[in-house]
Amino acid sequence: MFTFMISQSYQICLDTFLFCEELINFYGHKNNGLFLLIASFVWFYTGFPIDKVAMLDQETRNYVGCKLLELTIKELFVFRFMQTDPNWSNFLFDEPTRKFNLIDFGAARDFPKRFVDDYLRMVVACANKDRAGVLEMSRRLGFLTGEEPEVMLDAHVQAAFIVGVPFAKPGGHDFRANNITHSVSNLGATMLKHRLTPPPDEVYSLHRKLSGAFLACIKIGAVVPCREMLFKVYEQYNFSDDRPEVLSSTG
Incomplete structure (x- = not known):
């Protein structure tokens, strides 16, 4: 049922x-x-x-890219x-x-509700280039233990900001001029060397799907208003806990 x-x-x-x-x-x-x-x-x-x-x-x-990304966002956050x-x-x-x-x-x-709550906060932090928010959500979600060296934290935050690029600015994000996967892969060696804990189980399939949506938009050369899509969901989202918000939807 x-x-x-x-x-x-x-x-x-x-x-x-x-x-x-x-x-x-x-x-x-x-x-x-x-x-x-x-x-x-x-x-x-x-x-x-x-x-x-x-x-x-x-x-x-553009229409196809919008609908593919809309579906991915709704699958996770709705x-x-x-x-x-x-x-x-x-x-x-x-x-x-x-x-x-x-x-x-x-x-x-x-996906568990608590996981989705914090993952949405994480994505918004990436979009807003909020270093403190990225690190806080990464610890809550289990990406980080809190004991990592600064070089690992820097690489982790840089990778998060790169993934957040499509959501960073209002208006259409032009996937024709995008190099997300190459940029993240350049940080892989540092994160692999200094990572103290594996990512949470939930993210493996999730990140494959999100990267697949990005790659599809790159493949077809779509221009997509990613930030508007994300914040439409964020502003209507019903968080299930009483943790203080560390993020802002402005910018």
């Missing part, structure tokens, strides 16, 4: 641009938040893979349930209807 309701949420909340398969059954382990969904295959799917959108006009590329496969060939884009056909809703997981 839980997973069926999530599948309904995809259809109800995103009905203007997303079509999902009909859910038949699911298998999962609530303790680790992993689910395998069994869905019917709809043979009348139409459209073409997302990477082919790069051959279309700029307005259509549904708290994510289709974790970062392969965007799971979607077909139907140009005449401007809808996406999700043809593989197989690997999915949910």
Whole structure:
């Protein structure tokens, strides 16, 4: 029932641009938040893979990029349930209807509310280049122990700011001029050498999906108002704890 309701949420909340398969059954382990969904295959799917959108006009590329990132943000911060496969060939884009056909809703997981609360604060801190906020949320989430040397903290914060670049400024972020993955990889050796604890389990699939959304936007050359999307969710978000806010949505 839980997973069926999530599948309904995809259809109800995103009905203007997303079509999902009909859910038949699911298998999962609530303790680790992993689910395998069994869905019917709809043979009348139409459209073409997302990477082919790069051959279309700029307005259509921007539209597709916006919807891919909107879906990713809503999966985490609204549904708290994510289709974790970062392969965007799971979607077909139907140009005449401007809808996406999700043809593989197989690997999915949910996220604890407390984790999502602090992860949203973390993303906003990255967007605002708030070093203190990034470090505080990183400790809460388990990225850092509090015992790391300064060189590790500097590399961690720099990587966070790079990932936050699409959300850093109002207006459309131009993914055509983006080099996020290369910039982060340059800091990898320092973080690998000085990291004292592995990242929390939840982030592995989450970061693959987020990086997949970024790479899809880069591939198709989209211009996306990322900051506006993020802060629309942030300003409406219902935090479940009474921790003091360390972040600001201004800037």
